[in-house]
Amino acid sequence: MDRDELLGILNEVAAGSLDVDAAVERLASSGIDNLGFARLDTDRERRTGLAEVIFAPGKTYDQLEGLVGRCLELHGRVLVTRLEADLAGPLLERFDELTYHEAARVLEARSDREPVHLPVAVVSAGTSDLPVAEEAAVVLEHLGHPVDRIVDVGVAGIHRLFAQLERLRAARAVVVAAGMEGALPSVVAGLIHRPVVAVPTSIGYGASFGGVAALLGMLNSCAAGIGVVNIDNGFGAATLVHRIALGEDDSAARAHRIALAKGEAS
Numbered sequence: 099m100d101r102d103e104l105l106g107i108l109n110e111v112a113a114g115s116l117d118v119d120a121a122v123e124r125l126a127s128s129g130i131d132n133l134g135f136a137r138l139d140t141d142r143e144r145r146t147g148l149a150e151v152i153f154a155p156g157k158t159y160d161q162l163e164g165l166v167g168r169c170l171e172l173h174g175r176v177l178v179t180r181l182e183a184d185l186a187g188p189l190l191e192r193f194d195e196l197t198y199h200e201a202a203r204v205l206e207a208r209s210d211r212e213p214v215h216l217p218v219a220v221v222s223a224g225t226s227d228l229p230v231a232e233e234a235a236v237v238l239e240h241l242g243h244p245v246d247r248i249v250d251v252g253v254a255g256i257h258r259l260f261a262q263l264e265r266l267r268a269a270r271a272v273v274v275a276a277g278m279e280g281a282l283p284s285v286v287a288g289l290i291h292r293p294v295v296a297v298p299t300s301i302g303y304g305a306s307f308g309g310v311a312a313l314l315g316m317l318n319s320c321a322a323g324i325g326v327v328n329i330d331n332g333f334g335a336a337t338l339v340h341r342i343a344l345g346e347d348d349s350a351a352r353a354h355r356i357a358l359a360k361g362e363a364s
Contacts, residue, residue, distance in 0.1 A: 133164055166193060202236040238336045248265060266290050271293045276298065
């Protein structure tokens with residue numbers, strides 16, 4: 099609910115054309131768009147700085163079509179994660195404004211809005227970690243961040259990372275995706291003074307336990323200041339960086355929230 103809608107309800111109560119109980123009911127249901135099979139949280143971006151994102155697994159094509167269409171209608175943009183290509187194809191035919199990123203399994207439409215201007219480096223330890231790193235990179239770009247992709251610089255050939263130090267230090271935050279033993283985020287955090295978000299991936303042999311070994315390694319890092327997200331959760335890493343960006347400049351974050359409340363930001 100934006101500022102004008104709230105003022106409208108309050109003015110109706112003040113004028114006596116709307117009783118208090120009815121006003122409470124309208125306020126309680128505000129920000130929820132009931133589609134029958136889902137309740138879209140249309141107020142989430144105003145509250146948190148992040149609009150609701152559609153998580154594709156488990157949803158039918160008809161449900162995805164309904165959610166995507168409604169998000170485009172309400173916001174002019176949409177973000178769908180973990181979407182397989184066989185469902186993305188029909189959605190691309192249905193909505194011209196959509197773009198599908200196959201490696202990241204992300205479907206999106208972006209609106210013309212002011213970029214955040216917080217450059218982020220997204221680092222992948224190996225080529226096998228790229229799908230998770232790409233999910234993080236695409237989501238960050240959707241949210242308005244310029245992204246520098248640094249690929250295949252894992253600890254098995256650490257000299258490859260040292261050659262990228264200038265790029266790492268130019269970023270304002272760094273996302274590092276790594277499987278196996280998950281050592282790369284510790285090395286990166288020991289070389290730069292920016293926030294590092296570590297993403298354990300499920301890449302590895304049997305004793306990696308589907309990414310648990312990398313997760314535990316990152317949680318036990320001796321390099322301070324590392325944030326660790328769930329296994330294969332590139333989306334979570336991207337949104338954590340975005341929240342850091344919104345909080346980095348309190349005045350900018352406050353202006354963004356005020357613009358959203360007034361309906362002036364897309």
